[in-house]
Amino acid sequence: MPINQNVFSSIAAWRRRAVSRAVHRGARWVREAAAVTAERPGPYRFRRIGTGTRLAYPQGTLFGDPWIELGDHCIIAQDVTLTAGMMPDLDLGPEPILTLGNGVVLGRGSHVIADVRLTIGDDCFFGPGVYVTTTNHSYDDPQVPVGKQWPRSAPVAIGPGSWIGTGAVILPGARLGRNVVVAAGAVVRGEVPDHAVVAGAPARVVRSWDAEQGWQPPLRTPAPVPIPEGVTPDQLVALRAWQAEEAKETYEAKETYEAS
Numbered sequence: 479m480p481i482n483q484n485v486f487s488s489i490a491a492w493r494r495r496a497v498s499r500a501v502h503r504g505a506r507w508v509r510e511a512a513a514v515t516a517e518r519p520g521p522y523r524f525r526r527i528g529t530g531t532r533l534a535y536p537q538g539t540l541f542g543d544p545w546i547e548l549g550d551h552c553i554i555a556q557d558v559t560l561t562a563g564m565m566p567d568l569d570l571g572p573e574p575i576l577t578l579g580n581g582v583v584l585g586r587g588s589h590v591i592a593d594v595r596l597t598i599g600d601d602c603f604f605g606p607g608v609y610v611t612t613t614n615h616s617y618d619d620p621q622v623p624v625g626k627q628w629p630r631s632a633p634v635a636i637g638p639g640s641w642i643g644t645g646a647v648i649l650p651g652a653r654l655g656r657n658v659v660v661a662a663g664a665v666v667r668g669e670v671p672d673h674a675v676v677a678g679a680p681a682r683v684v685r686s687w688d689a690e691q692g693w694q695p696p697l698r699t700p701a702p703v704p705i706p707e708g709v710t711p712d713q714l715v716a717l718r719a720w721q722a723e724e725a726k727e728t729y730e731a732k733e734t735y736e737a738s
Contacts, residue, residue: 509535524548525574541566549580559589594631599638610648
């Protein structure tokens with residue numbers, strides 16, 4: 479009696495699903511086991527790694543860790559590079575080189591390169607692919623390849639509460655104030671005052687906060703309304719469903735009016 483071909487197809491499909499589930503479970507286990515925390519620092523010897531801080535696996539290039547301080551409750555995404563010094567195994571002295579405050583979030587694929595002092599304040603958020611460096615190539619001698627000339631370094635400071643957009647570049651000597659917004663793709667150098675929005679390459683201030691007039695130029699959209707205290711998730715879901723029903727009824731009424 480011939481065996482139904484569908485039986486073999488079903489068995490093969492079941493095996494593929496089983497293998498896929500096993501691979502994903504294994505990958506999740508590896509990501510969890512290889513994440514770096516204060517309790518599980520792995521091969522690293524950070525000067526400090528705070529409570530609740532986590533470096534996701536896989537980590538990017540990471541060296542000079544004895545001169546790196548990470549505050550509490552930081553989130554370091556996958557493939558983030560953190561370096562202190564120009565190369566591994568240097569003695570950088572008694573003081574920290576790279577310091578992250580509490581609650582800092584570094585987006586996936588970001589690079590923070592510190593040859594001299596670099597500080598990132600509390601509650602700073604970086605989008606993916608941000609590049610921050612204290613060192614830049616020099617090209618003084620036209621006869622020597624740029625990559626072989628001694629670089630220039632200058633400290634960098636990013637004030638607390640700042641947001642650095644995707645793909646932004648923060649150059650040596652930059653000093654950003656409190657609650658600064660850096661637009662995606664901006665290239666920042668020099669001083670940026672508190673409560674400013676900068677954009678472009680090179681970046682310039684495109685919006686700033688005035689104590690009397692508020693944001694100048696004014697914001698194009700109203701500020702988001704915070705959720706009142708005591709509102710439950712179920713109430714939010716119900717509100718969303720009610721808003722969707724209201725929008726649907728408004729649309730249907732408009733269609734009926736236009737058709738009549």
